[in-house]
Amino acid sequence: MRIKEDLIVTSISLGGYEVPVPIGLSELLNRAGAWKYIAPGSLDNQMDPLENYEREVVKENGNFRTYLTYKKPLENKKVS
Structure with missing residues (x-):
């Protein structure tokens, strides 16, 4: 479904910042x-x-960096 209303972005937060x-x-x-x-x-x-990544947002020297670290999925997880 496409939204027909214009939305206004009033705030943004990234990793708590x-x-x-x-x-x-x-x-x-x-x-x-x-x-x-x-x-x-x-x-x-x-x-x-x-889902298989850990996400960390860090502010370094006034810039934001998002670190995505791949985590190994659980071996016992069933796929249907």
Whole structure:
């Protein structure tokens, strides 16, 4: 489902850090059609592409870095 309303980004946080919202971000996301509704319980809502990664956000010298570390999936996990 495509959202027909324009959404306005009022704040951004990254790993617990507050990040200023760049001018024009809301317009860019709205024009790009970036907003997508995912119904609760749908298959799209259950898939997490970062499920096997640990995520850490660090602020170094005024810049943010996101470290993704691959963690080995559980061996006993069943795949259907």
